[in-house]
Amino acid sequence: MWSLKIKRFSAKKRIFCFLMALICVASASIPYSISAFAQDKSLEELNNRYEEIEKEIQENQEKLDEVEQDIKTNEQKLNQLNKQIDSIEEQIDLLDKSIGILNGDIDDLQYDIDLTTKDINKINAQIAEIEAQMVSTENLMVETKELLLARIRENYMSGGSGSTLELLLTSGDISSFFARKELVTRVSENDNELIAELSEKLVQLNELQKESEAQKAALEGKRTELDTQMVSLTDKQDDLESNMSAQQKKKNNVTDKKDEVKYLLDDLDKDSDAYKAAIKRQEAERAALEAEIEAVIKSQGSTENDVPDEEYNNDGEMMWPVKGKTTVTAGYPSYPNGGAHWGIDICVVGASGGTRDSNGKSYSYGEPFYAAQGGEVILAYNDGNWNSGFGNYCIIDHGDGKHTLYAHAKRLFVSKGDIVQKGEKIGEIGDTGNTTGPHLHFEVRIKKSDGSVSRVNPLNYVSKP
């Protein structure tokens, strides 16, 4: 960072100045020449430094503005990200609750399914048992049938009816065989009891089997229903879990982004602090320089109530520094938007009253401006540099404590030390230094008898014709 060091003239430089003064200003008194030369030299140096510092401050202020804009943007981003995280967390909580409820439902359903499966297994075992009993009963009946048929055949051989035997042999399944009346009349009472017993048992077993099958069908229907429910619940669970993992992922992304923005903000805060510190330092330097410049002007310029030099032909009244139709676009002591403004801005206007023609070309650019009063040019910069924002500018000392300043010139026709007459063309209006467009910035500075210098309202000294 540039630091202010007011250069003091070294012994060598002082001797050089002394010699230069001897050569250049032979006619003037020697002590006065040395002091004036040294002061001119240091005033110029101070002005150059002032100009450098102004530039640096402006640059740093621009950087600071950028950084602060970035900070604002990032803080807004951070807020948005925090809001996003809050809403995601709310959704995650809701999903957690839903998943908890669903898991309870699934457990209940699984319990039902397990119970039903147990019941089905039990019924299956019962059915198997019934079927086994049916098989053994049927076997017993087959054996009985063979026995009865053998006995009837024997009876037939000894002279019974052949048609009955034929009828019995042709009967279909075992139960219809035993149901035949012919059989009843051919067998003994004992056999009849056995037949009745077996038939009844078979009927009972058949009924039992039917009942069990019906129960089994009901249970299987129930289980199918439960299985369907289970599928839809596990589908729902899958959905919720994938939703949950998506939300977690989203949250992780947003949290990562948030961390990035936080790091960025930390860096920006550091940058901002650095720029603020630089500006503070530079402003202190500028204030010190301003004081130095004022001190030089105080020791060099004329004072209020001094009698002006005769060669100025000073008539005691200032004239408006631009001829033709003009307007004041910014007055003293502040711009229309509020910033400090220690002079007035004068623009040339066209017939319509505007400052630019229909093509946007300024009426002021290149138009001449004039010395408001006779005097001596005590400062003149015609180098096109920034010059503290004044660009090309000059100051005229009118010899009675009054000084006028003309800034932003396209070019100047005067140099430091020139004597000018009232109304003399001293430059052309331009837009050098800190301007938004071509205009003449005009100031009046008064050095009072107490030695203080102030920038006063120019409209107390000049008025628009």
Ligand SMILES: [Zn+2]
């Ligand atoms: Zn101005």
